[in-house]
Amino acid sequence: MREYHRDGAFQAKGSGNAYASCRLCGRDCSVDRFSGERGFCGESQSLRLASASIHRGEEPPVTGEGGSGTIFVTGCTLRCSFCQNWQISRASMGAEADAALFADICLRLESAGAENVNIVTGSHVIPAIAEGLREAKLRGLSVPALWNSSAYERPEALDPASDCLDVFLPDLKTLDASLAARFFGAPDYPELAVSAIDWMVGSKPLRYAPCRKARTEGASADLPEIVVSGTIVRHLVIPGRLESTRAVLALFAERWAGKALLSLMTQYTPVRPDSRADAALPADRYVNGAEYAEVMDMLQEYGIEDGYYQELENGDEWLPDFGRTNPFASDLSVPIWHWKTGFVREKDG
């Protein structure tokens, strides 16, 4: 396992008919999103996006040398009580994007140097994203497409998009149904997430390639490789809930080690997006040093070697603000498109 830092220092087949009686995720709303009905995610059949940027805070084989081309989708099927992206998952910030605009954004990210396009939390609009990706690929997009999700999605909903997705970055938030019920109202999350990750790991073998700079200038020991196919399972450690992390690591070791990478994240930040005083928050503090040491020991105990873990950094400077043209700190992110302004001119970023 390798440590990494958020500041990057070292580091259709798809059919729109899925919206007609929507069961894309475990909420099973069975609503007709074409006719104005809305399910838990609150979204119509239209794809809405919040921002697109070159982001340098992802895992090393995702960030590479050029940065990851993140595209943040509006809406969410989980809405965790501690969501750091609450402005888009709950507060609905975003603007509609058709397939042509989605493809434009992908191509603009690639021309700005992105190693990949990294689609964040799009489980509720898989058919629209698949349509946009296919158009982008037809128009010349050549970098890998990453699916960065909560894993609260059905394999049969993902399968029609498998021709245009290359790498999966699913969360595995918890295997504890009572935690899943309490903090995101989805007691079936563990079952659905494990079956989605099984499908992801089985559908794309793990493969690396030199980063873009190495491909154009020649390989060098200083230039990283990037993941071009496969699955990186992310797990966020929740302070005071280390038994949940232990269960996730044990399952990873038993089920996916050697076939997927693990990304252990320790950036939990006590964000309170829901102003209700009784809103459940799993912890009101950061991961502390003793907990960090304990999870590092767990990695050893379970013999997990392939993957990444974050350096322990407490603070909220990295939290996004999607009301800004550049939602992230400027050393982490270069904005390309924003829901308020459209494509961002260099001087606006």
Ligand code: SF4
């Ligand atoms: S994608 Fe949205 S409407 Fe469809 S089942 Fe999930 S929450 Fe319900």
